[in-house]
Amino acid sequence: MAPGTGGARLVALNDAAWRSGLAVGDLLSNARSKVLGLQSREADPAADDAALHRLTLWCLRYTPVVAPWDAANGADGLFLDITGCAHLFGGEEKLLADLATRLRHFGLCPRLAIADTAGAAWAIARHGDVDNAIVPPGVQQDALRDLPLAALRLSASAQEILCRLGFRRIGELMRQPRAPLVARFGASLLERLDQALGREPEPLSPQEPPPCYRAQAAFVEPITTQAHVVEAATRLLCELTPALMRAAAGVRVLRLLLFRPDGEVLPLQIGLAAPSRNIPHIARLIAMKLDRLPAGLQAEFGFEAAALHVLAAEPIRERQAALGIDGGEADSGEPAGLAPLIDRLEQRLGAGAVRRLHARQSHIPERAVAARPAADEPASDWRIETPFGIRPPLLLPRPEEAADIMAMVPEGPPRRFRWRGALHDVAHAEGPERIAPEWWHPGQDAPERDYYVVEDTGGRRFWLYRAGRYRPGHAVPRWFVHGLFP
Amino acid sequence: MQLIRNSGGPGARAAGRRSDTPSAVPRLLPSNPQADDRPHAASFANDAGDSRLAALRRTVARLETGWLGAPPPPLSLDLPDIHRHLPDAGLAGGALHEVSAAAYGDIAASFGFTAALMACATRARRGPALLVVSRRGTDVGSPYGHGLRRLGLDVGRLLLVETRTGKDALWAMEEILRADAGAAVVAGISETPLDLTMSRRLNLAASAAGTPLLLLRPPAATGLSAATTRWRIATAPAGRDRFEAFAGWRWRVALERCRNGRAGQWTVEWDHVAHRFRLAEVVADRAVPAGTGRARHRRAV
Numbered sequence: 001m002a003p004g005t006g007g008a009r010l011v012a013l014n015d016a017a018w019r020s021g022l023a024v025g026d027l028l029s030n031a032r033s034k035v036l037g038l039q040s041r042e043a044d045p046a047a048d049d050a051a052l053h054r055l056t057l058w059c060l061r062y063t064p065v066v067a068p069w070d071a072a073n074g075a076d077g078l079f080l081d082i083t084g085c086a087h088l089f090g091g092e093e094k095l096l097a098d099l100a101t102r103l104r105h106f107g108l109c110p111r112l113a114i115a116d117t118a119g120a121a122w123a124i125a126r127h128g129d130v131d132n133a134i135v136p137p138g139v140q141q142d143a144l145r146d147l148p149l150a151a152l153r154l155s156a157s158a159q160e161i162l163c164r165l166g167f168r169r170i171g172e173l174m175r176q177p178r179a180p181l182v183a184r185f186g187a188s189l190l191e192r193l194d195q196a197l198g199r200e201p202e203p204l205s206p207q208e209p210p211p212c213y214r215a216q217a218a219f220v221e222p223i224t225t226q227a228h229v230v231e232a233a234t235r236l237l238c239e240l241t242p243a244l245m246r247a248a249a250g251v252r253v254l255r256l257l258l259f260r261p262d263g264e265v266l267p268l269q270i271g272l273a274a275p276s277r278n279i280p281h282i283a284r285l286i287a288m289k290l291d292r293l294p295a296g297l298q299a300e301f302g303f304e305a306a307a308l309h310v311l312a313a314e315p316i317r318e319r320q321a322a323l324g325i326d327g328g329e330a331d332s333g334e335p336a337g338l339a340p341l342i343d344r345l346e347q348r349l350g351a352g353a354v355r356r357l358h359a360r361q362s363h364i365p366e367r368a369v370a371a372r373p374a375a376d377e378p379a380s381d382w383r384i385e386t387p388f389g390i391r392p393p394l395l396l397p398r399p400e401e402a403a404d405i406m407a408m409v410p411e412g413p414p415r416r417f418r419w420r421g422a423l424h425d426v427a428h429a430e431g432p433e434r435i436a437p438e439w440w441h442p443g444q445d446a447p448e449r450d451y452y453v454v455e456d457t458g459g460r461r462f463w464l465y466r467a468g469r470y471r472p473g474h475a476v477p478r479w480f481v482h483g484l485f486p
Numbered sequence: 487m488q489l490i491r492n493s494g495g496p497g498a499r500a501a502g503r504r505s506d507t508p509s510a511v512p513r514l515l516p517s518n519p520q521a522d523d524r525p526h527a528a529s530f531a532n533d534a535g536d537s538r539l540a541a542l543r544r545t546v547a548r549l550e551t552g553w554l555g556a557p558p559p560p561l562s563l564d565l566p567d568i569h570r571h572l573p574d575a576g577l578a579g580g581a582l583h584e585v586s587a588a589a590y591g592d593i594a595a596s597f598g599f600t601a602a603l604m605a606c607a608t609r610a611r612r613g614p615a616l617l618v619v620s621r622r623g624t625d626v627g628s629p630y631g632h633g634l635r636r637l638g639l640d641v642g643r644l645l646l647v648e649t650r651t652g653k654d655a656l657w658a659m660e661e662i663l664r665a666d667a668g669a670a671v672v673a674g675i676s677e678t679p680l681d682l683t684m685s686r687r688l689n690l691a692a693s694a695a696g697t698p699l700l701l702l703r704p705p706a707a708t709g710l711s712a713a714t715t716r717w718r719i720a721t722a723p724a725g726r727d728r729f730e731a732f733a734g735w736r737w738r739v740a741l742e743r744c745r746n747g748r749a750g751q752w753t754v755e756w757d758h759v760a761h762r763f764r765l766a767e768v769v770a771d772r773a774v775p776a777g778t779g780r781a782r783h784r785r786a787v
Contacts, residue, residue: 335613335668344665345647345658355646357631369631371646379642382635390732393601393633394594394626422591427723430732453732459721460591461735483633484626486598486735486756 002043011043015109052078056207057265060257061305062089062099064211067204069122072153077125079118079204088216096132106263115140118204119196123151123170141197145171152192158185170196211255211309215239222261222302226290229258229303234283236308241277244313250275253312256286259305266298273346273375274339275314281340288347342374356380363435365395365482389433390453392463392483399480402464410470413452417464419481424456432466447477453485461485543573543746558696561607561671564762565754568739572715573746577603580696581714582689586703588720588738593626593705595737596719598637600673600700601629602756602763605638607671607698609761615639616662618647618674620655638761643670652678656688659699663691673700685711716743725755725766734758736766 002011008028020035032038052068056078059066065081082095089095092114103110113124115135120143124133127147135143144151147170149162162185167173173181173193182190194200215236223229233256244250252275258266270285290297342354355371358380362368404418413429431452437445447468455461463483470477558579562569569575577583585603587596608615617629631641647662649655655676662672672692680688680703689712692699701713722736734755741750753766 335666337666337668338614341662341665341667342645344661348661349647349649349654349658353648355648357629357634357641357644357646359631359641365630365632374645382631382641386632386635391630391632391636392627393630393637394597394624394628395630395633396627428726428730428732455724455732458591459723459736460594461721461724483630484594485633486595486601486637486737 008040010040048076052076053207054263054265057257057267058259058263060208060265060309061216061259061307062095064208064214064309065204065206066208067206070205073122074126077122079121081204081206082114092134096134100132102263105261115143117196117198118202119153119192120144120198122153123147123196127151141174144196145169145174149173152189152196154189154192158189161185209311211311212313213240213243213310214307216305216307218305219303222299222304224299224302226287226297229290229297229306230283230287232306233286233308234279236306237277237279237282240308240310241279244277244310247313248315249313250277250316251282251310251312252314253310254282255309255311257307257309258303259307260299261301261304264298264300266303269311270347271351271375272339273342275316276340276343277316278340281343285343285347288344292348339375346373346375362438364438365391365435367438389451390430392461392485394484394486396482396484399465399482402479402481405479413454414464414479417454417479417481419462424454424458424460424462426454427457428455429453435465451482540573546746559610561603561610561698563603563606565752565765567765568741568750568752568754571741571748571750572744577698578714579698580693582685582692582699582701582712584701584703584707584711584713584716586707586716586718587705588718588740589705592720593624595721595735596702597624597626597675598735598756599717599719599737599739599754600702601634601637601639602761603698603700604671604673605640605761606763608640608643609638611670613668613670614643614645615670616645616647616667616672618649618655618658618662618672618676620649620652620674620676620678622650622652622677624675636758637756652676656680656684659701660688660691663688663695663697663699669695669697671698671700673702675702677704679707679709680711682710682712685713689713713743714745715741715747718742722753722766732758734764 002009004025004027006027010022010024010026010028010031013022013024017031017035017038022031022035022038028040031040052075056066056068059078059080063080063082063085067079067081069075069077069079082092086092086095089098096112096114100110100112111125111128111131113121113128113133113135115121115124116137117140120135120140123144124135124147127150128143133143149159149167149170152170152173154162162173170193178190191200195202217232217236219232223232236256250272252272254270254272256268256270258268260266268286268289270282270289272282272285276282345354346352352373354374356374356377356379358370358372358377359382360368360370400419402414402417402419404416404423405414406416407414413426413431415426417424417426429452432450433452434448434450436448449465449467450469451463451465453461454464461484462481463485464479464481466477466479468477560572560574560576560579562576572578583603585596585600587593604615604617619629629644629646631644634644635641647655647658649658653676655674656678659672659674659676662669680701688699688701718740720738720740722738724732724736725734727733734757736753736755739752739754741747743749754763755766756762757764
């Protein structure tokens, strides 16, 4: 029940309530007086959506294209595009029976229908008089004829007007000339009718993007251990390999779905640094992913089925194997073992843990180098980018202020400074190198920096800068340590 | 010659065991300047004895590492003075080498020395250079591309691996070595104390891969380890040119431990232009201000 006009109203009923004569939209108080001992719960649309989402994921075991119903369809069911999938389950009847049995075991009371079009299946599932109806190909016109107009998914106002005009069944509408109907109701009425009859397309919007390649297996006994899961995934990969080889493609993004008998699905998604169809490598990534699951492998009663979806595949450039003579290996490009290594490192250390440094066009030292994930970008050419001045191999993440500065002349290098608690006497200094802020970046009103390379009496070398200049009547500029020389 | 021929035959194992004594020498404390006047050092003057001893050392090293074919070429430092203390002409190609700073303030110097070794390795060998950095391992900043390039490292071939903990860093180093990634060199910074087992694992992985592994350890690091060499780095005033400008970074480099070699101590300069090591005293004598570098650190060789 949910609050509505005139008080709380019913929004959904179970079988027993429906049989005792209640209807959706009744006031809760009326319903209580009609049926003794009526139990009611607050409606929770978010939980309904989550449950539908879970069920959508679970239905991926039947077909890769599963679209949950949107608000126009009632948001309480699923479309499954079973084109080319029914034979895997021994025909449409067996698929439907299997689906119905499993859903009933989850405690749901499903109404299922198979038809040529999504609209017809929807109408028959909602308003047909038999459960598990299968409409043979090409006869949905006959099947729809006796159904009420509500089966057409029309807007409430259109339905009401049609009702007032005396239309009760879809068949009556089908017999009418089309032009006056369009003139009276607009194109949407006939569009719904045509969609149900298959004269117009109705694209489904699947929740998960359909995979490029998929393989699936059901197990005789549910599997529970990680080793078995990896073994099952390896077999599925072996099934996919010939198709991938024919297309000269490799896996880039992959999803492993593990189905539990209670309707839970464990999805694992794995991205690779470079397209690959190296089965031991991918199996190892899956094992590492299972190792790192936050809640562990929650197998409970085991997994009864597994599906492997390749969500993204990219062409693999085949390489000539080295001839074994030293120098025979082409030294363009990187060693073949590097991309799998990056995958394994990122699988354990987190995405983006392996990075390359790229030179950027900027004078500001911290902006002149960018570290980007190695999988995203190839190495850049560093030969063209050389800053004019000397640069330290270690740069502090943010400049740290140097205190207790003592300088001989205001514009000169310091003679003594304190950094991280230690006092350093400067023995030699080189500089300054003045770096002005980049005025073309908005919000850059930072003062210019005068950088000095400074060596203290112990031989420690620092990269110091003074932010701004000494000006009479202004605050004394501050000093910062920005890097360390070896 | 008799001994060398023996080493190839069935008595090889026994020969290897018997010659353990020279390898025990470097486990002594770092040599002080006078320590080089040991009797066995004098025998190096004899060329024939030198080459024979060197051949014997190579045999022992081969027996210890278990190389079937030719061992990977050593990583040359271009410093004959240091090479004389090492079993080969350079750092062993497939082995773990430890570098640690003498004090907290020398961490940057030890990083610079490691980066310089990486630069040597990337020049001599093919493949990417991998640097594993534990996020907690260093608080003295992160590797900076332009600065590393100044040291002669080919930054385009550098891959940075950042880990959350030191333990992950050790795992990543082993994973890299075990993978067939063809790395030129692997370097790591980890604050986790290294026990004998872990260091042996890393050493074995490096030797199986034939890749030098440089491990940068915190200043206070002690304890046993299976590393082939252990270096302790401290800063030294930089070399200057005749305009009193910085000409090269200098480090006081102590070889504390070396399997089948001898300990030693040098002041080494990294040439900014040629990107190679040289001994500081030989080239830039003039530039060292009197009373700083030389008085405190006497020549060790």
